[in-house]
Amino acid sequence: MDRYELQGAIESVLFVAGEPLPKAELMRVFSLTALELAAALTDLAADLAEQRRGIKLFMTDDTVQLVTNPDYNEWLIKLLAPPQEKNLSDSMMETLSVIAYRQPVTRADIEAVRGVRCEYAVSQLLKQGFIKELGRKDVVGRPMLFGTTDAFLRRFGLHSIDELPPMPVIEEEENDN
Numbered sequence: 426m427d428r429y430e431l432q433g434a435i436e437s438v439l440f441v442a443g444e445p446l447p448k449a450e451l452m453r454v455f456s457l458t459a460l461e462l463a464a465a466l467t468d469l470a471a472d473l474a475e476q477r478r479g480i481k482l483f484m485t486d487d488t489v490q491l492v493t494n495p496d497y498n499e500w501l502i503k504l505l506a507p508p509q510e511k512n513l514s515d516s517m518m519e520t521l522s523v524i525a526y527r528q529p530v531t532r533a534d535i536e537a538v539r540g541v542r543c544e545y546a547v548s549q550l551l552k553q554g555f556i557k558e559l560g561r562k563d564v565v566g567r568p569m570l571f572g573t574t575d576a577f578l579r580r581f582g583l584h585s586i587d588e589l590p591p592m593p594v595i596e597e598e599e600n601d602n
Contacts, residue, residue: 431455432469436491440480445488511553520546521555525577526592529559529570547571555580 426434438454439446452462466489470482473494483492493501513521520543523535535543550556554576561567573586583589 426455428465428468431465432472435465435469439482439489439491442490445483445485445490447488449487451489514546516541516543517546517549521550521573521577524550524556524571525573525586525589528572528586529562530572531562531568531570533568535571 434455435451438451448459448462448466451457452459455462455465457465466482466484470484473481477494477496479494479497480491481494483490516539519539520535523538524530527534527538532543532547535547547556551558554574556571556577557574559570559572562570578584578586
């Protein structure tokens, strides 16, 4: 096995292991002496550093492990610590509920159900990506129609809008029937 093939094989084994491996185990797997393994690990560490790779070797006296390169911590932080989700206010939750259950819906439709203006709530829900513009209603004034997004489904743990719980029956509606 040539130098590069040995480095690739060691890198693969360390990647799959995901935890520190005893150097003795690597010597056994690759039938290497302690001196040969030390040389291979030194070469691999140097090549990873020279190529500015996203991983590097972390060695102790007895073990070796693949770890992330601290030069790229900024990107790992962005991945692993996404911005905190903002809490939705009561008015935003009410607006979002109306949109979810009655979509596609206009601002006037939302205001008719809620009994209050909803521009701010709609603008915030659009900004946060929970709702989107679906087009315009074919009536005078051509008002914008709104519906929910995949971000809405993910936030509330739904796979489909069909999984929304049934709307509760309001007593006034029961008396009207």
